[in-house]
Amino acid sequence: MENFxxxxxxxxxxxxxxxxxxxxPTEVQSKTIPFAISKQDILASAETGSGKTAAYxxxxxxxxxxxxxxxxxxxxxxxxxxxxxxxxxxxxxGYKSGINIALLVGGSSMNIQLNQLKKxxxxxxxxxxxxxxxISRGSLSLKNFNFFVLDEADRMxxxxxGIQVDQxxxxxxxxxxxxxxxxxxPKEIIQLSKKYLTNPKRVDxxxxxxxxxxxxxxxxxTKTEEKYSKLLDEIxxxxxxxxxxxxxxxxxxxxxxxxxxxxIKSSAMHGDLRQNKRDRILDNFRKERFxxxxxxxxxxxxxxxxxxxxxxxxxxxxxxxxxxxxxxRTARSGSIGxxxxxxxxxxxxxxxxxxxxxxxxxKPDKKNKHEDTKQKKYEKIENNSDNKSVKKRYRKxxxxxxxxxxxxx
Ligand code: AMP
Numbered sequence: 128m129e130n131f132x133x134x135x136x137x138x139x140x141x142x143x144x145x146x147x148x149x150x151x152p153t154e155v156q157s158k159t160i161p162f163a164i165s166k167q168d169i170l171a172s173a174e175t176g177s178g179k180t181a182a183y184x185x186x187x188x189x190x191x192x193x194x195x196x197x198x199x200x201x202x203x204x205x206x207x208x209x210x211x212x213x214x215x216x217x218x219x220x221g222y223k224s225g226i227n228i229a230l231l232v233g234g235s236s237m238n239i240q241l242n243q244l245k246k247x248x249x250x251x252x253x254x255x256x257x258x259x260x261x262i263s264r265g266s267l268s269l270k271n272f273n274f275f276v277l278d279e280a281d282r283m284x285x286x287x288x289g290i291q292v293d294q295x296x297x298x299x300x301x302x303x304x305x306x307x308x309x310x311x312x313p314k315e316i317i318q319l320s321k322k323y324l325t326n327p328k329r330v331d332x333x334x335x336x337x338x339x340x341x342x343x344x345x346x347x348x349t350k351t352e353e354k355y356s357k358l359l360d361e362i363x364x365x366x367x368x369x370x371x372x373x374x375x376x377x378x379x380x381x382x383x384x385x386x387x388x389x390x391i392k393s394s395a396m397h398g399d400l401r402q403n404k405r406d407r408i409l410d411n412f413r414k415e416r417f418x419x420x421x422x423x424x425x426x427x428x429x430x431x432x433x434x435x436x437x438x439x440x441x442x443x444x445x446x447x448x449x450x451x452x453x454x455x456r457t458a459r460s461g462s463i464g465x466x467x468x469x470x471x472x473x474x475x476x477x478x479x480x481x482x483x484x485x486x487x488x489x490k491p492d493k494k495n496k497h498e499d500t501k502q503k504k505y506e507k508i509e510n511n512s513d514n515k516s517v518k519k520r521y522r523k524x525x526x527x528x529x530x531x532x533x534x535x536x
Pocket of ligand 1: 148149150151152153156174175176177178179180181431459
């Protein structure tokens with residue numbers, strides 16, 4: 128689609144798009160918006176970076192502006208992503224639109240959120256925990272929310288939010304429009320879509336938006352004890368903002384202290400920090416008040432900070448998929464980015480798995496194969512074995528593949 132004109136959008140939205148300098152719809156937008164405006168359910172495999180946020184917000188806002196009694200709720204797995212979505216929603220509805228937006232996430236003041244609810248928001252963006260909290264306190268009812276978006280559904284399941292999402296869906300009206308966006312579509316997501324969606328329009332993005340061709344990749348084989356000095360060398364020859372990934376919460380703080388001692392201004396972000404601190408750090412990073420952010424995989428998805436020019440994998444992630452998400456934090460919106468990975472001897476097996484995954488992702492038809500094969504293998508062994516302890520071991524492995532990601536964030 129050449130431009131947004133064909134979509135017959137309200138003049139307010141057109142104005143907002145112009146302000147945002149969105150002239151041409153991205154692939155996911157042109158494949159989703161016409162169907163979502165005509166109230167169809169959508170099952171989309173789209174990654175952050177593809178323009179998926181506007182792909183569901185434009186139809187929602189168009190419906191709110193042109194029809195009565197349309198209320199939208201968007202669930203995201205992380206507070207940061209919810210904040211980002213709410214920010215885009217505010218820009219799209221435009222100033223003085225009279226359309227209120229509530230941001231309902233954990234770790235933030237309940238009173239502020241209760242006040243937002245009193246204003247009868249047309250759009251709610253939030254994380255499952257806080258939304259359930261508000262429902263069970265009797266402060267929130269979703270019975271009028273007839274436009275439901277489940278964003279980053281695969282991550283939602285990875286983070287163990289499946290039951291929470293089920294509970295929220297119970298509070299939603301049966302007659303509603305549902306849009307599910309997921310970076311990958313493994314078996315669990317297909318099952319989820321059968322539970323929540325009705326005759327969805329499938330949207331697959333042909334071009335893989337994750338492995339962007341503008342990301343220059345480099346690896347450095349090294350020993351653990353040499354990593355830090357090599358990191359200093361690499362920082363000194365690079366310009367622009369750098370996002371460094373390490374494995375644990377503790378390691379983020381430790382590396383920050385070492386860098387600060389070496390007079391390199393940096394900050395650390397991980398799941399143990401209070402929400403207002405996390406917000407402050409991200410805000411300062413966005414405003415380029417410091418150049419280096421060290422984070423766990425909590426920052427590997429969803430973050431959209433255009434000036435990140437380098438992603439450095441100081442430690443490799445625990446699962447190959449997170450590598451893809453990590454490096455997607457650079458080269459945002461068509462800019463150029465670099466990804467550097469340190470690989471120690473202990474990490475060589477993980478690096479091989481990452482390379483295999485990157486290879487598969489370059490072949491779109493095999494895109495989801497990697498996701499399924501390991502799970503399937505473990506499931507098969509679990510089902511076919513008569514030995515109780517083997518059964519137990521593989522059941523555990525199957526579970527830990529998704530749980531291990533959550534633990535260190
Ligand atoms: P998202 O996948 O929704 O996180 O969007 C990724 C980035 O693409 C964000 O920085 C958006 O501002 C930008 N973006 C989304 N849609 C468009 C568009 N139609 N034209 C240009 N940039 C866009």
